[in-house]
Amino acid sequence: MKGRSETLRSIADKAFDVCVIGGGATGSGCALDSRLRGLTTVLLDAADFAGATSSTSTKIVHGGVRYLEQAVKDLDAKQYRVVQRALHERIRMLHNAPYLARPMEFIVPCYRRLDAAYFAAGLKIYDWIARGARLFPSRFLSREETLRRIPSLNPDHLVGSVAYADGQFDDARYNLTLIQTFAQAGGEALNYARVIAFERSVDGKLTACQVEDQFTHQRFTVRARAFVNATGPFADTIRQLATPGATPRMRLSKGVHILLPLEVMPGDDAMLIPKTEDGRVLFAVPWKGRLLVGTTEQEVTIHDELYVTKEEIAYLLRHLNRYLAAPVKPDQVVSGIAGARPLVSAGDSRDTKKLSRDHELEVDSQSGLISIMGGKWTTYRAMAEDAVNTVQKHLGIPVTESPTKSHPLIGSEGFTLDYWKKLASDYRIPEPTARYLAGKFGTVAAKVLDLAQEDPALAAPIVPDFPAVRAQVIYSARTEMAMTIEDVLFRRLGLQLYSWHSAIHAAPVVGSLLGRELGWSPDESVSTAREYGAKINRLLMLAGLEQQHDSTGAGDFS
Ligand SMILES: Cc1cc2nc3c(=O)[nH]c(=O)nc-3n(C[C@H](O)[C@H](O)[C@H](O)COP(=O)(O)OP(=O)(O)OC[C@H]3O[C@@H](n4cnc5c(N)ncnc54)[C@H](O)[C@@H]3O)c2cc1C
Numbered sequence: 001m002k003g004r005s006e007t008l009r010s011i012a013d014k015a016f017d018v019c020v021i022g023g024g025a026t027g028s029g030c031a032l033d034s035r036l037r038g039l040t041t042v043l044l045d046a047a048d049f050a051g052a053t054s055s056t057s058t059k060i061v062h063g064g065v066r067y068l069e070q071a072v073k074d075l076d077a078k079q080y081r082v083v084q085r086a087l088h089e090r091i092r093m094l095h096n097a098p099y100l101a102r103p104m105e106f107i108v109p110c111y112r113r114l115d116a117a118y119f120a121a122g123l124k125i126y127d128w129i130a131r132g133a134r135l136f137p138s139r140f141l142s143r144e145e146t147l148r149r150i151p152s153l154n155p156d157h158l159v160g161s162v163a164y165a166d167g168q169f170d171d172a173r174y175n176l177t178l179i180q181t182f183a184q185a186g187g188e189a190l191n192y193a194r195v196i197a198f199e200r201s202v203d204g205k206l207t208a209c210q211v212e213d214q215f216t217h218q219r220f221t222v223r224a225r226a227f228v229n230a231t232g233p234f235a236d237t238i239r240q241l242a243t244p245g246a247t248p249r250m251r252l253s254k255g256v257h258i259l260l261p262l263e264v265m266p267g268d269d270a271m272l273i274p275k276t277e278d279g280r281v282l283f284a285v286p287w288k289g290r291l292l293v294g295t296t297e298q299e300v301t302i303h304d305e306l307y308v309t310k311e312e313i314a315y316l317l318r319h320l321n322r323y324l325a326a327p328v329k330p331d332q333v334v335s336g337i338a339g340a341r342p343l344v345s346a347g348d349s350r351d352t353k354k355l356s357r358d359h360e361l362e363v364d365s366q367s368g369l370i371s372i373m374g375g376k377w378t379t380y381r382a383m384a385e386d387a388v389n390t391v392q393k394h395l396g397i398p399v400t401e402s403p404t405k406s407h408p409l410i411g412s413e414g415f416t417l418d419y420w421k422k423l424a425s426d427y428r429i430p431e432p433t434a435r436y437l438a439g440k441f442g443t444v445a446a447k448v449l450d451l452a453q454e455d456p457a458l459a460a461p462i463v464p465d466f467p468a469v470r471a472q473v474i475y476s477a478r479t480e481m482a483m484t485i486e487d488v489l490f491r492r493l494g495l496q497l498y499s500w501h502s503a504i505h506a507a508p509v510v511g512s513l514l515g516r517e518l519g520w521s522p523d524e525s526v527s528t529a530r531e532y533g534a535k536i537n538r539l540l541m542l543a544g545l546e547q548q549h550d551s552t553g554a555g556d557f558s
Contacts, residue, residue, distance in 0.1 A: 001179070001180055001183040001184075001189065001479055001480065001481060002183070003478070003481075004190065004191070004192075004481050004483065007188055007189070007190050007481075008190060008193075008213065008220075010188055011042050011188050011190060011220075011222055012211075012220035012221070012222070013220055013221050013222075013223075014042075014222065014223070015223040015224065016039075016040045016041060016042045016188075016222065016223070016224045016225075017034075017039040017040045017041065017224065017225050017226065017395065018031075018034045018039050018040070018041045018042070018224055018225070018226045018227075018228060018391055019041075019042050019044065019209060019222055019224035019226070019227050019228070020034065020041060020042070020043045020044070020228045020230055021044055021195050021209070021227065021228065021229050021230060021231055021238055022044075022045060022229070022230035022231035022232060022234070023043055023044070023045030023048075023049040023050070023051075023175075023179060023189065023191060024045075024049075024050060024051075024052055024053060024054035024175065024230070024231075024232050025050075025053075025054040025171075025174075025175055025178070025377050025380040026054075026230040026232060026372055026375065026380055026383055026384065026387075027043060027045070027228070027230030027231070028043065028049070028175055028178035028179050028182065028380075029178060029380040029381050029383060029384030029404070030228050030230050030372065030383075030384040030387045030388060031043040031178075031179075031182045031187055031189065032178055032181055032182040032185065032187070032384070032404060032407075033381075033384040033385060033387075033388040033402055033403070033404045034187075034228075034384075034388050034391060035182055035185045035186060035187040036185055036403040036404060036407065037388060037392070037400050037402070037403065038400075039388075039391070039395075041182075041187045041188070042187070042188045042189070042190070042222055042224070043179070043182065043187060043188070043189040043190070044189075044190055044193045044194075044195055044209075044211060044222070045189075045190070045191045045192070045193065046192070046193065046194035046195070046214065046231075046234075047191065047192060047214070048191050048192070048482075048483070048484070048486075048487045048491060049175060049176055049179050049189070049191050049481070049491075050171070050172045050175035050176060050491050051191075051487075051491070052232055052233060052234075052339070052340075053232050053233060053339045053340055053341065053342060054171055054172070054175045054232075054377065055171055055172035055175065055337075055339075055490065055491050056171075056255070056257070056306075056337045056338060056339025057171045057339065057376075057377050058255075058257065058283050058285065058292070058294055058295055059168055059169055059170065059171050059285070059287065059292065060104075060166055060167065060168060060169075060283065060285070060378075061090045061093050061094060061101055061166060061167030061168065061169050061377070061378050062086065062087075062090060062166040062167065062378055063083040063084070063086040063087035063090060063126065063129065063130065063166075063378075064082075064083055064086060064357060064376075065122065065123065065126055065164070065272070065281070066280075066281045067079055067082060067083050067357055068080070068083045068122065068125065068126055068129070069122060071083060072122070072125070078358065079358075080129075082357055082358045083126075083129060084129050085379060085382055086357075086376065086378045086379050087126075087129055087130040087133055088130075088133045089378050089379050089381055089382050090130075090133065090135075090166070090167055090378055091133040091135070092381060092405055092406070093167065093169065093174075093378060093381065094135075094167050094169075095406065096381075096404075096406070096407060096408055096409050096412065097169075097174060097177060097408070097409040097411070097412050097442070098412060098415055098417075098442075099411060099412065099415050099419070099438060099439060099440075099441070099442035100169055100170045100173055100174045100177060100409075100411075100439075100442070101167050101168065101169035101170075101174065102167065102168060102169075103135045103136070103165050103166075103167055103168075104165070104166060104167060104168040104268075104269070104270055104285070105136075105163050105164070105165055105268075105269045105270070106163065106164055106165070106166055106269070106270045106271070106272050106283075107141070107146065107149060107150060107161045107162075107163050107269050107270070107271050107272070108123075108161055108162045108163075108164070108271075108272045108274055109146060109150070109153055109158060109161045109271065109323055110158070110159050110160055110161055110162065111157045111158055111159060112157075112159065113159055115274075116140060116159055116160055116161075116162060119162040119274065120138070120140050120162045123138035123162055123164040124138060126138065126164060127164070134165075135165035135166070135167070136165045137165075138162060138163060138164035138165070139162070139163055140160060140161075140162055140163075141160055141161045141162070141163050142160050143155075143158050143159060143160045145160075145161075146158060146160055146161040149161075149163075149267055149269050150265060150267055150269060150271060151266065151267070152264060152265050152266065152324050152325055152326065153271075153323060153324065153325065154322070154323055154324055154325045155325065163269070168270070168285065168287075169377075170288075170439070170440070170494070171377060172490070172491040172492070172494070173440055173491075173492075173494075174377075174409075175491075176480055176491065176492065177409045177410055177411060178409065180409075180410045180479075180480070181407075181409045181410045184410055189481075190481075191481050191483065192213065192214035192215055192483060193211045193212070193213060193214070194211065194212045194214055195209045195210070195211055195238065195241070196210050196211070196212050196219070196241075197209065197210040197241060198210070198227070198241055198242055198367070198369075199221070200367065204366050204367060205367060205368045206224075206227050206242060206367050206368055206369060207223060207224075208221050208222060208223040208224070209221070209222055209224075209227065215483070225395055226368070226370060226391045226394050226395055227242075227368070227369050227370065228370050228371075228372060228387055228391065229242070229369055229370065229371040229372070230372050230387070232340075232342040232373075233250060233252050233302055233340045233341075233342045234302055235249065235250050235342065235371055235373045236248040236249060236250050236302075237302070238369070238371070239362075239364070239369065239371055242364055242366075242367040242369040243364055243366050243367050243369070246364070248345075249344055249345055249360075249362070249373060250342055250343070250344065250345065250373065251299065251343045251344070251345045252299065252300050252301060252302065252340040252341065252342065252343070253297050253298065253299055253300070253340065253341040253343055254296070254297070254298045254299070254300040254304070254306060254338060254339070254340055254341075255294060255295035255296060255297060255338070255339055255340075255341055256294055256295055256296045256308050256309075256312045256316070256336060256337070256338045257292050257293060257294030257295055257308075257316075257336060257337050257338075258292075258293050258294065258308065258312075258313055258316055258317075258333045258335070258336045259287070259290040259291065259292055259293075259333070259334050259335045259336065259497060259498070259499075260290060260291040260293060260328060260332055260333060260334065261290065261291070261332060261334065262286060262289055262290055262291050264291055264324065264326075264328050264332065265284055265286075265291050265324065267286070268286060269286075270283060270284065270285040270286065271283070271284040271285075271323065273319055273320070273322075273323060276319050277319075278297075280296075280297060282294065282295070282316065282319050282320070283295070284320060284323075287497075288436075288439075288494060288497075288498065289498065290334065290497070290498060293316050293317075293320055294316065296312050296315060296316065297341075300340055302340075304340075306338040306339060306340060307338055307539055307542045307543070308336035308337070308338050308539070308542065308543045309542060309543065309544075310330070310542075310543060310544030312338075313330050313333055313336070313543060313544065314330065317329075317330060330544065330545070331545065331546065333543065333545060334498070334499045334500065334501070335496065335497055335498065335499055335500045335503075336539070336543055337497065342373065342374060342375075343357070343374055344358075344359070344360045344373045344374035357374070357375065357376045357379075358374060358375065359372060359373060359374040359375030359379060359382075359383045359386070360372075360373050360374050361373075361386055361387060361390055363390060363394065368394060370387060370390050370391060370394060372384075372386070372387040381402075381404050381405070384402075384404065385402040385404065385405075388402065389402075410442075410444060411441050411442025411443050411444040411445075412442055412443070413442075413443060414443050415438075415442045415443050419438045419442070419443065419445075420434040420435045420437075420438035420439075421434070423437060423438055423445055423446070423449065426446070426449075427446075427449045427452070427453070429449070429459070429469075430467075432467045433461075433467040433469060435467075436467035436468065437449070437467075437469075437472075440472075440493075440494070447475070447479075448469075448471050448472055448475045449469075449471065451471040451474050451475060452469060452470075452471040455471075457470065458470045458471035458474060459471065462493075462495070462506045462509050462510065463495070463502050463505050463506045463509075465499070465502055466495050466498055466499070466502055466506075468493045468494075468495055470509065470513055472488075472492065472493055473488055473493075473509075473510050473513040473514055473517075474513060474517060476488050476492040476493075476514075477513075477514055477517035477518060478517065480492055482514065483518070484514075484528075484532075485507055485510050485511055485514065485528060485529060485532040486532060486535070488510050488514060489503050489506060489507070489510060489532075490503075496536070500536050500539060500540055500545075500548075501548050503532075503536055504532075504533045504536050504537070504548045505548075507529040507530075507532045507533050507536075508525075508526070508529045510529070511525040511526065511528045511529035511532070512525045512529075515528065533548065536548070
């Protein structure tokens with residue numbers, strides 16, 4: 001991908017067929033589909049790509065067993081079709097980027113025979129709906145087999161479990177890779193570019209948007225024949241910019257995850273906790289050397305700050321601990337994430353967990369704005385297909401087949417599951433680094449390591465307890481439009497998720513390398529690292545966890 005300044009020059013005051021607003025899963029999917037159908041396309045995001053909901057998910061590629069249960073209980077054919085479509089998208093998502101997404105087994109522990117029969121029957125229906133897109137069949141596991149697979153499970157009264165398959169993926173990297181693939185196909189993508197107003201023709205149709213660069217506050221115009229609003233939780237803001245007074249449609253549900261040392265639930269399988277006090281399901285999923293546990297559900301607005309609270313940690317651990325032989329304590333939490341599910345309101349449903357995960361397309365008759373709202377990560381491609389079909393109709397051109405059903409994303413070409421071995425031998429790097437880089441970049445990992453061959457100092461790890469290497473910071477800045485320390489540590493490297501404390505330690509190194517690329521002075525690099533450290537310390541404080549005292553050379557974080 002081109003650098004940010006160069007991209008800015010190529011889009012400011014230029015005209016495109018399509019302007020996609022929002023660089024999360026939905027917008028990136030729309031931009032790629034639009035470009036691959038031959039439309040000149042620009043993608044704008046107000047912050048970092050994947051900077052909102054799309055990097056805070058449970059990272060599961062799924063039809064949704066809970067939504068299926070709801071569909072069956074309520075005899076809801078629409079909900080059933082949502083699950084069915086998602087199950088078919090699941091397999092496409094796995095095939096299009098095999099290094100970023102993989103099948104995973106989920107185990108539902110059962111402490112009563114009746115529960116085992118209920119889940120076994122329900123998950124057979126899940127298999128049946130997936131049919132040809134099934135990953136592997138669900139099955140009952142004996143008590144012994146269940147304890148072999150999850151040794152830390154509470155064995156008292158355990159009768160066995162039901163195992164079923166879904167997928168797991170790296171949400172932030174999947175999002176960034178969609179954008180890279182879009183750029184490779186000739187699209188233009190710019191982050192930190194907020195749409196703040198629209199211009200209209202005499203008949204009221206949108207002709208251009210005004211954009212504000214979030215770093216310089218300079219404004220410019222982007223003209224387009226069609227505008228796609230893919231801003232997830234912020235969809236109403238853009239709808240109201242296009243049509244002042246438009247009725248709000250979005251309901252936001254905050255979801256929180258915590259990360260724990262993997263030792264609390266060792267193994268390769270995930271666990272589904274089928275019922276919480278408030279009728280939800282919880283997941284405990286192995287994630288890049290940690291255990292990801294979530295999620296909660298609480299209605300919020302776009303004005304609420306999203307962070308993990310002490311109470312949410314207590315809620316998640318209370319439920320997890322009912323299933324574990326040795327209880328986990330709050331001080332074992334190493335990091336957390338909070339995000340807002342963009343749900344489309346349906347009548348007066350008071351409970352967000354009952355709102356459908358289906359998506360909705362709206363074409364505003366006055367302005368022509370095309371809004372794609374709701375949905376979930378797993379269905380991003382189908383949402384994009386629907387949105388771009390509508391764009392083509394809006395432009396008065398024939399609706400063509402979506403090319404994204406089977407379009408390998410960058411890094412998938414030539415990728416095999418043992419590709420990491422080639423990296424390890426070609427570049428003489430340790431196995432954990434090779435596995436980590438192959439899982440983040442696929443075959444593009446070679447380009448990252450080429451940087452380290454040119455400058456051997458870049459082969460060094462950023463912090464001792466995490467496999468990321470310094471070359472990734474340079475690569476993030478040059479090729480992936482990383483502009484801040486958080487862009488690098490959270491979404492591009494995943495270190496902020498691995499450990500808040502390690503992320504604080506990494507900040508000065510990342511600040512210095514990123515600063516070199518972006519032209520910061522040494523003082524700026526230090527103060528930026530310090531600000532980042534203070535931000536993470538605040539997250540630790542809000543979560544009721546011990547803060548990091550300065551031991552990094554970056555100064556006082558408080
Ligand atoms: C806790 C949680 C767990 C989840 N788990 C799963 C899961 O396991 N599997 C699954 O399939 N789905 C899951 N989901 C749902 C999924 O994450 C979301 O449906 C999806 O990420 C939404 O993507 P989006 O692109 O629509 O929105 P976002 O990712 O929020 O992107 C919207 C973008 O629009 C940009 N924007 C806003 N205003 C402007 C503007 N004025 N100008 C330019 N850009 C703007 C924002 O900066 C943002 O980047 C989960 C959601 C949550 C909250």
